[in-house]
Structures are given as C-alpha cells and as structure tokens.
Amino acid sequence: MKMKNKADVVIVGGGxxxxxxxxxxxxxxxxxxxxxxxxxxxxxxxxCGAGIRQQWSTKENTMLAMESVKIFEKLSRELGFDIGLRxxxxxxxxxxxxxxxxxxxNVEMQKTLGLDVSIIDSDEIKEIVPILDVKGMHAIAAxxxxxxxxxxxFKTTFAYAMAAKKEGATILTHTPVIRVLKEKNAVxxxxxxxxxxxxxxxxxxxxxxxKKVAETAGINLPNQPYRKEIMVTERIKPMFExxxxxxxxxxxxxxxxxxxxxxxxxxxHERKGYLTDPTFSFIQHMSKTLLRYAPPLGYxxxxxxxxxxxxxxxDARPIIGEDDKVKGFxxxxxxxxxxxxxxxxVTKLLTEYIADGxxxxxxxxxxxxxxxxxxxxxxxxxxx
Amino acid sequence: MRIxxxxxxxxxxxxxxxxxxxxxxxxxxxxxxxxAALFANGVTTFSRSLKYNHPRGFFCGIGKCxxxxxxxxxxxxxxxxxxxLKDGVEVKTQxxxxxxxxxxxxxxxxxxxxxxxxxxxxxxxxxxxxxEAAKHGVNVLLVDENPILGGQLIKxxxxxFGSREEKAGTRGVEIAQQLRKEVEKQENIRVFLKSTVxxxxxxxxxxxxxxxxxxxxxxxxxxxxxxxSVIFACGAMENMLAFPGNDLPGVYxxxxxxxxxxxxxxxxxxxVLMVGSGNVGLIVSxxxxxxxxDVAYIVEGLPKIGGYHVHAAKVRRxxxxxxxxxxxxxxxxNERVEGARIAKVGKNWSIIPGTExxxxxxxxxxAVGLTPSIRLLSQTGAEIRFIxxxxxxxxxxxxxxxxxxxxxxxxxxxxxxxxxxxxMLEGKIAGFSAAYKIKNKAFDSKPLKLYHEELERLxxxxxxxxxxxxxxKIAVQWSDKR
Numbered sequence: 063m064k065m066k067n068k069a070d071v072v073i074v075g076g077g078x079x080x081x082x083x084x085x086x087x088x089x090x091x092x093x094x095x096x097x098x099x100x101x102x103x104x105x106x107x108x109x110c111g112a113g114i115r116q117q118w119s120t121k122e123n124t125m126l127a128m129e130s131v132k133i134f135e136k137l138s139r140e141l142g143f144d145i146g147l148r149x150x151x152x153x154x155x156x157x158x159x160x161x162x163x164x165x166x167x168n169v170e171m172q173k174t175l176g177l178d179v180s181i182i183d184s185d186e187i188k189e190i191v192p193i194l195d196v197k198g199m200h201a202i203a204a205x206x207x208x209x210x211x212x213x214x215x216f217k218t219t220f221a222y223a224m225a226a227k228k229e230g231a232t233i234l235t236h237t238p239v240i241r242v243l244k245e246k247n248a249v250x251x252x253x254x255x256x257x258x259x260x261x262x263x264x265x266x267x268x269x270x271x272x273k274k275v276a277e278t279a280g281i282n283l284p285n286q287p288y289r290k291e292i293m294v295t296e297r298i299k300p301m302f303e304x305x306x307x308x309x310x311x312x313x314x315x316x317x318x319x320x321x322x323x324x325x326x327x328x329x330x331h332e333r334k335g336y337l338t339d340p341t342f343s344f345i346q347h348m349s350k351t352l353l354r355y356a357p358p359l360g361y362x363x364x365x366x367x368x369x370x371x372x373x374x375x376x377d378a379r380p381i382i383g384e385d386d387k388v389k390g391f392x393x394x395x396x397x398x399x400x401x402x403x404x405x406x407x408v409t410k411l412l413t414e415y416i417a418d419g420x421x422x423x424x425x426x427x428x429x430x431x432x433x434x435x436x437x438x439x440x441x442x443x444x445x446x
Numbered sequence: 447m448r449i450x451x452x453x454x455x456x457x458x459x460x461x462x463x464x465x466x467x468x469x470x471x472x473x474x475x476x477x478x479x480x481x482a483a484l485f486a487n488g489v490t491t492f493s494r495s496l497k498y499n500h501p502r503g504f505f506c507g508i509g510k511c512x513x514x515x516x517x518x519x520x521x522x523x524x525x526x527x528x529x530x531l532k533d534g535v536e537v538k539t540q541x542x543x544x545x546x547x548x549x550x551x552x553x554x555x556x557x558x559x560x561x562x563x564x565x566x567x568x569x570x571x572x573x574x575x576x577x578e579a580a581k582h583g584v585n586v587l588l589v590d591e592n593p594i595l596g597g598q599l600i601k602x603x604x605x606x607f608g609s610r611e612e613k614a615g616t617r618g619v620e621i622a623q624q625l626r627k628e629v630e631k632q633e634n635i636r637v638f639l640k641s642t643v644x645x646x647x648x649x650x651x652x653x654x655x656x657x658x659x660x661x662x663x664x665x666x667x668x669x670x671x672x673x674x675s676v677i678f679a680c681g682a683m684e685n686m687l688a689f690p691g692n693d694l695p696g697v698y699x700x701x702x703x704x705x706x707x708x709x710x711x712x713x714x715x716x717x718v719l720m721v722g723s724g725n726v727g728l729i730v731s732x733x734x735x736x737x738x739x740d741v742a743y744i745v746e747g748l749p750k751i752g753g754y755h756v757h758a759a760k761v762r763r764x765x766x767x768x769x770x771x772x773x774x775x776x777x778x779x780n781e782r783v784e785g786a787r788i789a790k791v792g793k794n795w796s797i798i799p800g801t802e803x804x805x806x807x808x809x810x811x812x813a814v815g816l817t818p819s820i821r822l823l824s825q826t827g828a829e830i831r832f833i834x835x836x837x838x839x840x841x842x843x844x845x846x847x848x849x850x851x852x853x854x855x856x857x858x859x860x861x862x863x864x865x866x867x868x869x870m871l872e873g874k875i876a877g878f879s880a881a882y883k884i885k886n887k888a889f890d891s892k893p894l895k896l897y898h899e900e901l902e903r904l905x906x907x908x909x910x911x912x913x914x915x916x917x918x919k920i921a922v923q924w925s926d927k928r
Contacts, residue, residue: 296522297496297523297543297544298522298523298543298544298545298546299543299545300543320496321496337648339647340645340647342648342656342670345645346556353551357550357551358546358547358551359546360547360550360551360553361521361547361549362522362523363666
C-alpha cells in the first residue's frame with residue numbers, strides 16, 4: 063500500500079498533545095496525518111506521572127490548567143473511552159516562611175480565578191494523607207486543591223488516537239520524520255522514511271526531539287533535554303488519593319488506584335542531554351526522601367524504575383503557535399514536564415488557530431518570540 | 447501431605463518448626479520454604495486477587511511469578527516459595543492488597559561490591575561459568591535468588607543423557623551436589639544466595655547493578671555491584687496456558703510441582719492431570735508416580751508425543767494414558783481444582799464437538815514449554831530478538847556467548863531453551879571467554895575450542911534439533927548485524 067502523500071496538516075509526534083490535536087483537527091474536517099517515529103506513547107507521555115495540577119505561580123498557567131481540567135472532566139464521555147481520571151487533589155508542602163509567602167500569593171491569585179484551593183495546617187495534612195510525617199518532611203503547612211488529580215496517560219492518549227482515527231485522521235507509527243520541507247519561507251510538507259507528504263501546515267509536537275525537527279526547518283529552539291527518572295512500588299492497601307509534592311525537595315508521589323506508589327525526584331547529580339539510562343543514585347535519593355515523608359513505606363519494594371525526558375524551555379512554560387518566520391510551522395513543545403496536564407487547553411487553542419484562524423492572548427504569551435529581548439517570567443512551581 | 451517413602455530421595459526432617467497462618471498454629475521442618483510447609487499442611491490459598499477476589503496459590507515454585515505473595519512477619523508481598531521457614535514465623539494471607547507493615551522499617555546501610563565477574567543465576571550454566579572463570583584466576587560473584595545453589599538440577603532425580611563429560615548417567619541432584627562442592631573449593635568465588643539482582647544502572651566504566659540480599663529476619667539489604675563483565679544465566683520461566691479456571695489453586699507449573707516434591711518432599715495433591723508431553727511433562731509424571739501420586743492422563747495438543755521415547759514408555763508402562771491431539775478445555779472448582787474437562791482437537795486447534803471428557807483431579811500440571819528469562823538482561827541494552835525455536839525473546843550472541851553489549855554474556859536457558867548439558871557447556875564457554883577478556887588473553891585458549899566441539903556434538907543428536915536451529919538463527923542474525 064502506498065503511503066498517503068498529501069494532507070491539510072501533518073503532526074509530528076504521537077504523544078498526548080499530538081494525538082489530541084489530531085482528534086480535534088480531524089473533527090473540524092481537516093485531513094490530518096500524524097507521524098510517530100516509534101509507537102503511540104513511546105516518548106515522554108508514556109513515561110510520565112500524569113499528574114493534573116491547577117496550582118501555579120503564574121496566572122496564565124493557572125488559567126490554562128483550570129480550562130484543561132474542565133476538558134479532562136468531560137473527556138471520557140466525549141471520546142467514548144475511560145481515561146482513568148481521578149481527582150484526589152494535589153497537596154503542595156510548604157516548608158518555610160519564604161515558601162509560605164509564595165503560597166499565600168499563589169493561593170490568592172488562584173482564588174481570584176475561581177479555583178477551589180486553600181492553605182491547610184498539619185492536622186489537615188494528616189487527614190488527607192495519613193501516612194505523612196509532618197515533622198520528617200519539615201512542613202509548616204500545605205496548599206491543597208481537591209480538583210487536581212491524575213489520569214492514565216496511556217488510556218488518555220490511546221482514547222484520543224482512536225477517536226482521531228474515527229474522525230478520519232491517519233496515524234502512522236514507526237514513521238520518523240527526516241526533515242521538514244520548505245519553499246521560501248513556508249512549510250511544504252515533510253520527508254519521512256517512507257516518502258514525502260505534502261502539507262501546508264506542520265505541527266511540531268515531537269517532545270524532546272522537537273529541537274531536532276525544528277532544526278530541519280532552519281529554526282533554532284532554546285529547549286534543552288533533561289533526563290527524568292521515576293519509579294513505582296509494588297501494591298499495598300490504598301491509603302491516600304492526593305498527589306504529594308514539594309518544590310523545595312522536588313519530590314512528587316501518589317498512590318495509584320491499584321495500590322502502587324508512583325513518584326519521582328530530580329537527581330542532584332543530573333546533567334543535561336539525551337541520556338536514557340536509569341541511575342542507582344536516583345533510587346537511593348528517592349527512597350531516602352520518600353521515607354522521610356512517609357516512613358511506613360519502608361518495606362515496599364520498587365518494582366520498576368525508568369527514565370523519560372523533560373523538554374525544558376527557558377521559562378519552563380510551553381512554546382506554542384505559528385513560527386513568525388516559517389509560515390505553516392506550528393510549535394507545540396517546551397512543556398517542561400507539564401505536557402500532559404496542559405494538553406487539553408493547549409491543543410484546543412492550536413486547533414482553533416489552525417482550523418479557524420482564531421488567535422488568543424495565550425498564543426502570543428506562549429509564542430517562541432517571547433524569548434527575544436524580553437525579561438523572562440519563569441514559572442517557579444516545578445517539580446520532578 | 448508429605449512424601450514418607452521415596453525410591454531415590456531422602457528428606458531431612460530433623461528439626462520441627464512451629465509457625466502461624468493467620469494466627470493458627472502449624473508445623474513444618476527446617477529446610478522447607480514457607481510455601482512448601484503451608485502446602486504440606488493442606489493450605490493451598492495464599493491470597494485473593496484484586497479484581498474478582500479469586501483464590502491465588504502456588505505456581506512456579508522458584509520465585510519467577512507473583513502467585514505466592516504473602517505477608518511474612520508483617521513484611522508484605524513476600525515470595526513465600528523461595529522464603530525459608532523459621533521458627534515462630536507469622537504468615538498472613540493477603541486479601542486483594544497487603545496491609546502496610548506495623549513494624550518500623552529496619553534500614554540496613556547500602557554496601558558496595560567490586561568484582562571482576564558477576565554471574566547471575568546459580569543453575570547448571572551459572573555454576574559452570576563461575577567455576578570456569580575462577581579457574582583462570584578471575585574473582586567471581588555468584589548470585590542466586592533461591593536458598594540452594596543448583597538451579598533446576600536440585601529437583602531432577604532422573605539420569606542425564608548426552609556425553610560423559612557433561613555428566614551423562616548421573617542424576618541432576620547429584621550433578622548439583624558435585625558442582626556445589628567444586629564452587630565451595632574455589633576461594634575466588636563469592637556466593638550470594640537468597641539475593642536478587644534487580645536492576646542495571648548507568649555507569650561510567652564497567653557495569654553497575656543493584657542487588658538485595660534477604661536476611662534471616664526477612665528484612666533486605668541493598669548492594670551496589672560493579673563488575674568488569676557479567677554473565678546472565680537466569681534460566682527460564684514456565685509458560686501459562688489460557689483456559690477458564692487457569693488461576694485456581696491446583697493449576698501449577700510442572701516444574702513448580704517437581705520442586706515441591708523432589709526438593710521439599712511435599713505432594714501437590716492426590717490425582718493429577720498433566721498438560722503437555724514434552725520431556726518435562728513425561729518426567730514429572732513419572733516422578734509423581736514415584737511420590738505415590740496418581741496421574742489421570744497426560745494430554746498433548748500435538749498429534750505426537752513431544753518428549754523422548756524412553757520417558758514416554760516408562761509412564762505408559764505404569765498405566766498412565768497419553769492422549770495426543772487432546773487439550774484442556776477448562777478447570778473447575780471453588781477454592782481449588784476439583785476437576786477438568788478435556789477434549790480432542792482437530793485442525794487449527796479447534797475442539798471437536800462431542801469429544802469432551804470429564805477428569806476428576808485436584809491438580810493440573812502445566813508442562814507447556816518455557817520462556818527464557820531476559821527481563822534483567824534486556825535492561826543492559828543488549829539487542830533482543832524473537833526466535834521461536836529458542837522459546838521466545840533472547841539476546842543475540844556470538845559463538846563465545848557475548849551479546850551486543852561488550853562484557854555482557856549469556857548462557858543456558860536464558861539464551862535459548864535447551865538442556866542442562868548444553869547449559870553447562872555454554873556456561874563454560876561464557877566463563878572462559880569472560881575470563882580471557884578480563885585477563886587480557888593471558889592464558890591458552892585451546893579449551894574453548896574443545897568446548898565448542900563438544901557443544902556441537904551434543905546438538906548433533908536427534909534431540910538437539912530445536913536448540914541447533916535456534917542457535918543457527920541467532921548466529922545468522924548476529925552476523926547480519928556486523
């Protein structure tokens with residue numbers, strides 16, 4: 063069978079953002095081809111903690127996340143497939159006065175946007191996650207938002223992919239893009255290992271490999287790849303539903319529906335680059351910190367430990383929207399570890415732009431051009 | 447149900463131990479695992495499944511599956527089939543989930559070991575590899591999950607075929623004893639039993655692994671291992687077969703049952719249906735008879751018997767019917783197997799209507815092949831391929847058993863399912879090659895040639911066909927890569 067050689071939109075990358083975009087664009091009646099170099103969920107999506115958080119330090123991120131949650135809440139029904147959404151809340155540990163000031167500022171801003179969020183004391187912390195050792199984790203308080211949570215990244219992405227196919231999109235796995243084809247200053251299509259596909263619009267949703275895809279179109283991205291490690295333990299009786307995170311220690315962990323504890327922490331000795339091997343130092347650092355937070359977990363065995371990538375932009379916020387030099391080249395990357403939780407809203411904005419030509423203040427605010435000659439307001443609420 | 451009298455084996459039951467299951471007092475013997483002691487007391491349900499609350503029990507007997515997880519002295523999810531029984535132990539069944547332990551976690555400081563060669567797996571391949579490398583002056587760390595060295599040899603009461611050099615005419619249990627003694631004599635082999643190598647990690651030089659050692663009090667110690675080379679001799683896992691009721695206690699791996707009987711002297715039940723007529727199915731059937739357990743039938747899906755004629759003839763002489771072109775349709779029972787339905791299969795493996803038959807039995811043994819254990823090996827990044835004749839996914843390797851990752855070797859069933867005799871030779875070759883590299887070719891390589899010739903001779907026989915084919919395919923794919 064000959065490969066499809068023409069489309070309205072080519073999407074590079076079969077993660078949650080690529081698949082969501084393929085579904086929405088196809089639903090709008092566009093002829094969409096999604097190209098994935100390995101298989102669906104083989105990159106960061108299939109390796110992530112899949113947390114969904116609305117508690118951010120910047121207004122824009124909070125709004126994006128809140129809109130995303132609204133979409134997540136209806137997604138199982140829309141796609142006709144259970145995405146495994148569980149809203150057990152995010153419990154963000156506050157360690158000291160400085161963090162308290164930031165927490166107060168954040169919560170105030172978040173509340174003005176209508177988010178159900180509050181600062182809680184140590185008794186309330188123990189009520190929500192009884193196994194926590196408030197002293198051991200050096201907590202003076204926490205912020206808690208009960209509608210935060212997580213979804214199953216595989217189920218969500220496959221649900222999007224299946225729905226996209228139903229809407230007429232073509233999904234080609236094991237089809238790496240070799241380069242983006244250009245004519246003057248406009249995108250003309252892509253060259254893959256199986257041939258060329260002509261298209262006036264190419265979306266770069268290739269996660270940590272976006273930098274390499276953009277290079278073939280002559281665009282230099284400021285993103286950097288960072289290896290991130292994550293582990294999961296064997297099953298134990300369900301004890302808590304919240305995701306516990308600390309910006310200071312960088313740790314995050316939660317208990318899955320089937321009882322496993324899943325979490326990660328940045329390796330203090332980490333260096334940037336396309337590194338993929340797990341490290342022994344991660345497992346030690348993670349276990350030590352986790353036991354400081356939740357001492358009863360000491361007898362649980364780690365059953366898996368793997369690595370993925372954060373595609374980190376200079377201000378830890380996504381880069382989305384059309385390139386200002388190469389017409390038809392759409393950025394959808396730089397998620398800096400938050401690609402899953404922000405995907406519903408980000409892809410909705412891009413769909414409206416690509417299909418209807420509709421712009422939004424978000425697109426301007428998250429454009430690649432924001433890094434040119436301006437001071438960067440960095441998102442500080444980052445873990446893992 | 448303990449075996450009282452056995453024609454070949456004697457069971458050491460000198461020290462009686464008291465233990466508890468959900469608070470109820472029971473007795474076992476020193477040297478037994480918790481699973482074996484429970485089984486001897488008629489306890490077959492060890493836990494309940496998460497989703498449907500089904501009973502779960504014993505299956506593989508060698509720590510390769512998760513069927514026997516129980517809470518031991520408060521420590522959850524303990525593999526009771528490889529955990530030795532101790533006096534006064536409190537064992538609890540797990541209902542869907544284990545409870546969080548009440549006891550405070552005892553933390554043991556991490557230890558670091560540097561060695562020339564790490565050998566993972568103490569079966570015929572691993573033992574031979576360790577001995578061969580040690581003979582050439584290499585420091586070896588030999589690790590095995592089980593409480594006894596010898597791998598599956600320790601339960602093999604039959605005499606081996608093959609060549610005299612590879613101990614033909616000797617029983618597996620005796621080969622294990624001989625190899626164990628030789629290992630003990632070698633000062634440069636350090637043995638870690640009840641220890642699991644659990645992961646391969648980033649390392650600037652050499653290779654880095656994580657290991658846990660299970661202590662007498664059931665707590666675990668962590669080790670960080672560094673080695674110049676590693677030999678994976680991790681053996682194989684028994685295959686499962688899909689049929690309704692296959693998760694009932696009473697459906698066991700044939701090898702698991704062999705362990706239970708021949709290592710611990712415990713009978714699996716009173717009447718067995720054996721599924722599969724390969725050598726494992728035939729030999730275990732005969733050994734069940736030796737242990738005074740009834741074998742109702744041996745069913746074989748293929749139109750002909752899979753194993754050696756001598757083994758088939760032996761069980762037939764004892765009156766066990768072997769039904770070829772037959773398969774198990776379903777196992778039934780409430781808390782454990784009470785019977786099974788079998789039927790004749792036609793073309794395309796479909797059941798021929800009207801041929802179904804009810805078999806009263808309390809045990810169903812699955813002897814439907816083995817899959818190489820490559821989960822740890824695959825973490826090294828060694829190139830893995832699916833080779834049907836090898837039993838599944840295996841690492842590509844050259845004639846000297848080295849994989850595509852320099853310094854990473856394989857040997858035995860983990861490199862393709864064959865026999866203990868070929869496993870021992872592959873172990874020698876891997877051990878020799880690793881030592882030769884570590885010692886910078888400081889000794890004569892002549893023995894290597896002899897091992898290769900001997901291995902070829904073993905595979906030349908009519909029963910070496912599958913192994914030979916598997917290794918030929920691996921060799922072709924290896925050279926395609928170069």
